[in-house]
Amino acid sequence: MKKKALGAIAVAAAATLALSACSGGSSQASSTGDAKGEISYWLWDSNQLPAYQQCADDFHKANPNITVKVTQTGWDDYWTNITNGFVAGNGPDVFTDHLSKYGDFIKNGQLLSLDDAVKNDNVDLNQYNKGLADLWVGKDGKRYGLPKDWDTVGLFYNKDMISKAGITADQMGSLAWNPQDGGTFEKTIAHLTVDKNGKRGDEAGFDKNNVAVYGLGLAGSGSGNGQTEWSWLTGTTGWTHTDKNPWGTHYNYDDKKFQDTIAWFNGLINKGYMPKLETTVGASMPDTFGAGKAAINANGDWEIGQYLGYKGINVGIAPTPTGPDGKRASMYNGLADSINAGTKNPAAATKWVEYLASPACQDVVASKAVVFPAISEATDKAAAAFKAKGVDVTPFTQQVKDNTTFLFPITENAAKVDGIMKPAMDSVFSGKSPASSLTDANNQVNALFQ
The missing domain is CATH 3.40.190.10 (Periplasmic binding protein-like II)
Incomplete structure (x- = not known):
């Protein structure tokens, strides 16, 4: 946790x-x-x-x-x-x-x-x-x-926003995702995004530079583990952080499956469906949700009490979306x-x-x-x-019962790995570097184990 x-x-x-x-x-x-x-x-x-x-x-x-x-x-x-x-x-x-x-x-x-x-x-x-x-x-x-x-990780969502958008709880519980077009997950995020003129993200005239409510909140770039940020997506593609876990000695940030996922996820920022990285510095993603500025937050179960504590916010919880492998995934x-x-x-x-x-x-x-x-x-x-x-x-709890979880990456040199991956991921999420730049960061990380 x-x-x-x-x-x-x-x-x-x-x-x-x-x-x-x-x-x-x-x-x-x-x-x-x-x-x-x-x-x-x-x-x-x-x-x-x-x-x-x-x-x-x-x-x-x-x-x-x-x-x-x-x-x-x-x-x-x-x-x-x-x-x-x-x-x-x-x-x-x-x-x-x-x-x-x-x-x-x-x-x-x-x-x-x-x-x-x-x-x-x-x-x-x-x-x-x-x-x-x-x-x-x-x-x-x-x-x-x-x-x-x-x-494990799940999706906290604003029930009133979901209802107003014509989306049911059953639909929230059966979302699907892929790195090509985002599947029903991206469609839902787009529809829940609303600009300051009341236009939704999937409507003509949507102003991505003046958003009132984001479809999906963002806590940060996730550094090299992405527990609540993106690991629940990469985990559905067959990608793993390391060659083995625990005590792996080779990281896989150069894998195309990983970089395609990060490119898609970062693309939500470019489309205006998710906040820009710089706006998350010093901010609390749950508090932003509590202020009615985001419809969905992917977060861990340890935050249940915080999400339920916001006055005036009717909170629902859904599982993470299924991915290309047809299953859900959550870091355990x-x-x-x-x-x-x-x-x-x-x-x-x-x-x-x-x-x-x-x-x-x-x-x-x-x-x-x-x-x-x-x-x-x-x-x-x-x-x-x-x-x-x-x-x-x-x-x-269902993620554990269904055995759709994977372990947090456990390796030596964790502080040094983070020292490399955080600025590298920040650079991608701030639009300064493409996802392919993570190959160089991966080479630096793996050099720590040689």
């Missing part, structure tokens, strides 16, 4: 390089038998803070000798603080980890492996949704995180909690991580109806909690 685009990786890249000076072989998390004292726990999602504060309070009641101090900061600052904290030796004991990050953390010896703790404390790895526990096993075969949640991302190798209290940190990964905490998270916890039974409880609020989350 990324929660935001990964642009912050590039900001922290220089500091990440400095971490190698601190690196050493990763060590094992200790026994939890004598755990006591205060530990720090960091996370980035403000929507989840209440749930995890309750988990911390409940944990303290069950373990009065251990106190957990929870700190939440926004995505960009979060990773900068983590990186700098590792260097300075004042990072958190435990933190919410991301698949795009932990490869470099392992490489620099900054995480404690959890294998001994999992074995000694009988942590059941089969309780999690299929595949989630395996994501957190590094190239060295050691485990560096216990699963906390998972996410799973977060975990990891332990800082520099913690001064590994016993308490380990006990807290095990608690975070247990039903005792994940059921609390499920009850808040914010995200889908990693434990299978807790996932079902979360779906029920959403339903109790009148929200049908099937567009997100």
Whole structure:
């Protein structure tokens, strides 16, 4: 679950390089038998803070000798603080980890492996949704995180705008896409786009330079992963980010299927159906949707609460469109909690991580109806909690049930890859470079693995 685009990786890249000076072989998390004292726990999602504060309070009641101090900061600052904290030796004991990050953390010896703790404390790895526990096993075969949640991508749409345009919910649920003419997906986006004179994008006289409502919102260029931006499109073409996943060593941004998809997607900007890239800087795509300036947003399930919180906006949720292969696609991302190798209290940190990964905490998270916890039974409880609020989350859960998901690309050199791909993708989406220019960026990326 990324929660935001990964642009912050590039900001922290220089500091990440400095971490190698601190690196050493990763060590094992200790026994939890004598755990006591205060530990720090960091996370980035403000929507989840209440749930995890309750988990911390409940944990303290069950373990009065251990106190957990929870700190939440926004995505960009979060990773900068983590990186700098590792260097300075004042990072958190435990933190919410991301698949795009932990490869470099392992490489620099900054995480404690959890294998001994999992074995000694009988942590059941089969309780999690299929595949989630395996994501957190590094190239060295050691485990560096216990699963906390998972996410997929869907389409949030403005029901009133859809209805006014004569489009039904069933039609929204059966959209199809291709990189040649965009299929029914592009037709729908065009029809939902309205200029300041009331002309729709598919009507004569439409003014693409004076748009009041865009058919599809844009969060940014997506850098090299495009989780919520375009990966749900490229994933339907047979294209994959890397030669294998996890721990691939060759990226495929030079593939024609990828570049054709990006060219089509960028073309929506040129046609006036999607905002220009420069207008997204410092802006929030959900907030733009909430202001009635976009009809559809492709986003992750972790944003359900935010979209439903906009007053006066009647929100619907649809699955991503089917593609050339006749199927839908969504990136499948799973977060975990990891332990800082520099913690001064590994016993308490380990006990807290095990608690975070247990039903005792994940059921609390499920009850808040914010995200889908990693434990299978807790996932079902979360779906029920959403339903109790009148929200049908099937567009997100069905991707998992239908096995139409693919993993977030997990490789080493993630910060360096982002440092290359973000400006390259920005250049394409700002109209300065063609999609074919990504071949050169791909060569630079692959040179990192030689």
